[in-house]
Amino acid sequence: MNIDGVLVVPKKIVGDDRGNVMHVLRSDDPNFVHFGEAYFSAIFPGVTKGWKLHTLSTSNMVVPVGEVRFVMFDPREGSSTKGQYDDVTIGESNYQMLSIPPGVAYAWRNSSDRSALVLNCATELWSAGESSHLPLETYPFTW
Amino acid sequence: MNIDGVLVVPKKIVGDDRGNVMHVLRSDDPNFVHFGEAYFSAIFPGVTKGWKLHTLSTSNMVVPVGEVRFVMFDPREGSSTKGQYDDVTIGESNYQMLSIPPGVAYAWRNSSDRSALVLNCATELWSAGESSHLPLETYPFTW
Numbered sequence: 001m002n003i004d005g006v007l008v009v010p011k012k013i014v015g016d017d018r019g020n021v022m023h024v025l026r027s028d029d030p031n032f033v034h035f036g037e038a039y040f041s042a043i044f045p046g047v048t049k050g051w052k053l054h055t056l057s058t059s060n061m062v063v064p065v066g067e068v069r070f071v072m073f074d075p076r077e078g079s080s081t082k083g084q085y086d087d088v089t090i091g092e093s094n095y096q097m098l099s100i101p102p103g104v105a106y107a108w109r110n111s112s113d114r115s116a117l118v119l120n121c122a123t124e125l126w127s128a129g130e131s132s133h134l135p136l137e138t139y140p141f142t143w
Numbered sequence: 144m145n146i147d148g149v150l151v152v153p154k155k156i157v158g159d160d161r162g163n164v165m166h167v168l169r170s171d172d173p174n175f176v177h178f179g180e181a182y183f184s185a186i187f188p189g190v191t192k193g194w195k196l197h198t199l200s201t202s203n204m205v206v207p208v209g210e211v212r213f214v215m216f217d218p219r220e221g222s223s224t225k226g227q228y229d230d231v232t233i234g235e236s237n238y239q240m241l242s243i244p245p246g247v248a249y250a251w252r253n254s255s256d257r258s259a260l261v262l263n264c265a266t267e268l269w270s271a272g273e274s275s276h277l278p279l280e281t282y283p284f285t286w
Contacts, residue, residue: 018192019185019258026180026268035178037169038264040207042162049161064183064260065208115162117207119262121181125169 002086003074005101007031011062013095022095024062025121031099033058036124042117043068043110048143050107051134057124059100066116067091069109073139076103085141091116107136109143145229146217148244150174154205156238165238167205168264174242176201179267185260186211186253191286193250194277200267202243209259210234212252216282219246228284234259250279252286 001008009031014021025032036057043049043066051073052059061070071087090096100106110116124130144151152174157164168175179200186192186209194216195202204213214230233239243249253259267273 018190019187019253020183022183022185024181024183024262027178028268035170038167038181038262040163040165040167042165042207044162047161064185110162117260119167119181125171 001088002081002084003072003104004079004081006072006086006104007099008088009097009099011095011097022064024119025060025097034123036122037126038119038121040117040119042115043108044115045110045113048107048109048136051105051136051138052107053105053132053134054102054130056102056130057122058102059106060121060123061098062095062119063091063116064119065092066110066114067093067112068116068118069111070098071107071141072100073105073141075105075139105134105139107141144231145224145227146215146247147222147224149215149229149247150242151231152240152242154238154240165207167262168203168240177266179265180269181262181264183260183262185258186251187258188253188256191250191252191279194248194279194281195250196248196275196277197245197273199245199273200265201245202249203264203266204241205238205262206234207260207262208235209253209257210236210255211259211261212254213241214250214284215243216248218248218282248277248282250284
């Protein structure tokens with residue numbers, strides 16, 4: 001990925017005719033830092049969510065249902081990639097974990113015709129000061 | 144729940160017209176022990192998986208898609224509920240976390256007509272000796 005600190009990590013799907021097993025996160029993964037909180041965020045077709053910006057938490061996200069396009073913007077002072085955008089689409093057909101460090105803003109869109117599900121295994125607990133929502137116009141992007 | 148150590152913990156769904164946010168696990172939850180590994184297990188309609196038996200890991204499971212019936216059996220020597228069965232159906236319409244301690248066997252079935260998804264936030268990393276699969280006949284149950 002172009003933005004410093006953003007990772008896309010392939011995750012294994014173990015095929016099974018009764019239903020697949022899909023890896024998410026292990027405490028001995030090279031990019032595992034800390035477990036703060038896990039939550040799902042469903043996103044309906046056509047919807048864009050974001051920008052979201054964390055001050056402390058790294059977001060570790062997988063999309064086990066559907067496909068979601070994530071766009072990132074780096075507003076960090078002193079970052080070698082300050083001012084850059086990046087984007088990736090992950091989901092059932094490209095099953096990977098997207099890891100976004102604190103300070104990097106992200107927005108995400110479900111461009112498909114069915115609901116998608118995002119799981120975020122955040123490194124820190126949510127708190128009012130830790131997470132903020134910015135209007136989409138904050139960092140203009142042509143989707 | 145009837146079996147000693149098995150918990151069903153209500154989890155919050157935060158309604159949102161763009162797609163709900165569904166809580167899973169926080170490191171300050173009263174029943175949080177340790178984060179070992181998270182993985183999804185999809186289960187197709189009509190399928191039964193199990194019995195699964197862990198020697199060390201507590202399984203903390205939610206069902207964000209579909210509905211799944213879990214049946215538990217307590218084979219633990221010295222347990223006050225040894226020999227007992229228990230069961231619960233969790234899923235989108237009864238969104239709760241089912242927490243099953245090591246030593247308690249469980250099997251699960253998707254009785255619906257669509258695929259379901261289970262997320263397990265296990266307290267320990269998977270290893271060959273830690274987890275075993277037993278044939279369904281091991282602990283007879285009339286589904």
